[in-house]
Amino acid sequence: MQVIPAIFGHRGACGYRPENTIESFELAFAQGVAAVECDLIPTKDGKLVVLHDADLSSTTTVAELPQFADRRRILQLPWRDIDGWFVQDFTLDEIRLLRAKERLPEERSGSAKFDGQFKIPTLEEFLSADFAKAGTTLILEVKFAWLFKTAGLDSGAILVEALLASNWRERGLKLVIETFDYEVLRDIKAGLAAAGSLEGLTFVLLTEQWRIDDVLKTETADEFLKRCAADFDGISFDHNMLSEPVPEGSSAQFGAPNSWVADARALGLTVFSWTAKVESAKYSIEEYFQHFVDLNVDGVFADQPDLFINFLANAGLTSTVASVA
Numbered sequence: 001m002q003v004i005p006a007i008f009g010h011r012g013a014c015g016y017r018p019e020n021t022i023e024s025f026e027l028a029f030a031q032g033v034a035a036v037e038c039d040l041i042p043t044k045d046g047k048l049v050v051l052h053d054a055d056l057s058s059t060t061t062v063a064e065l066p067q068f069a070d071r072r073r074i075l076q077l078p079w080r081d082i083d084g085w086f087v088q089d090f091t092l093d094e095i096r097l098l099r100a101k102e103r104l105p106e107e108r109s110g111s112a113k114f115d116g117q118f119k120i121p122t123l124e125e126f127l128s129a130d131f132a133k134a135g136t137t138l139i140l141e142v143k144f145a146w147l148f149k150t151a152g153l154d155s156g157a158i159l160v161e162a163l164l165a166s167n168w169r170e171r172g173l174k175l176v177i178e179t180f181d182y183e184v185l186r187d188i189k190a191g192l193a194a195a196g197s198l199e200g201l202t203f204v205l206l207t208e209q210w211r212i213d214d215v216l217k218t219e220t221a222d223e224f225l226k227r228c229a230a231d232f233d234g235i236s237f238d239h240n241m242l243s244e245p246v247p248e249g250s251s252a253q254f255g256a257p258n259s260w261v262a263d264a265r266a267l268g269l270t271v272f273s274w275t276a277k278v279e280s281a282k283y284s285i286e287e288y289f290q291h292f293v294d295l296n297v298d299g300v301f302a303d304q305p306d307l308f309i310n311f312l313a314n315a316g317l318t319s320t321v322a323s324v325a
Helices: 022-030 066-071 123-127 145-149 155-165 182-194 209-215 221-231 260-266 285-294 305-314
Strands: 006-010 035-042 048-050 073-076 081-084 137-142 174-179 201-207 234-238 270-276 299-302
Touching: 006 022, 006 270, 006 305, 022 035, 022 123, 035 155, 035 174, 048 123, 048 155, 123 137, 123 155, 137 155, 137 182, 145 155, 155 174, 155 182, 174 182, 182 201, 182 221, 201 270, 209 221, 221 260, 234 260, 260 270, 270 285, 285 305, 299 305
Parallel strands: 006 035, 006 299, 035 137, 137 174, 174 201, 201 234, 234 270, 270 299
Antiparallel strands: 035 048, 073 081
């Protein structure tokens, strides 16, 4: 059966506005998305803010504020060192002094025109924004939980506490919680389950090729998917994982779909894929979007969701997915 995916606003409509801002989310909903996705990272005082990078210099105006000049430092990661300003060194009150900026200004000069105009939202502000109406689906991604644990910040536990204190369920919202960290996602689910009902919540594991390569050192793909199906509701793949290699001599950008989606769905998992961004199209945008449709997934995260939605409409296609949460 052909599945026509629901289209999600990836960090809002981040092809047009600085990502993870209220304005970006508002635009995505105005463009007709089924849901928007935000990234969550913790501040020094244990508050979740809606930002993608731990390094504030990539997505905020922190480098322009002289009072924070002495916060610049080198963060040593296992694979590289980063010179910047880091969210775990800032309190929420200090984050409120920053403004968002475009992370990819060379590619998205239109979005960069809004640099310095929009605030950094908190999780609570995201959940209570005007677009968060009854029936709305919001997707929460917990980022880099392993990194913040080294600073004594348990992102998963902070999220559980914040959601238990929120009235999101009474307001009729539906939440999808996702992260790349299997154990963190399982702990978040367990924490929320222990406090009461899981109604209105969907748990989705994010994955990508190098993570799957690690998994396949100790278990088969079938064993991994069965484990996911036992613990979670869905799985979200980097779209590049879902195609066979391009045949030698072919000019195609992508190969034919492989079996990951069908195998996951056969076990009852909802399947998402990320990320559709028009800058990555090798040939026409239409061919590029058709690739995501051919993957037969339930939902696709898009940086320019209006273009994907328009492509589906022009092709006479509407989403066959009844609900994403």
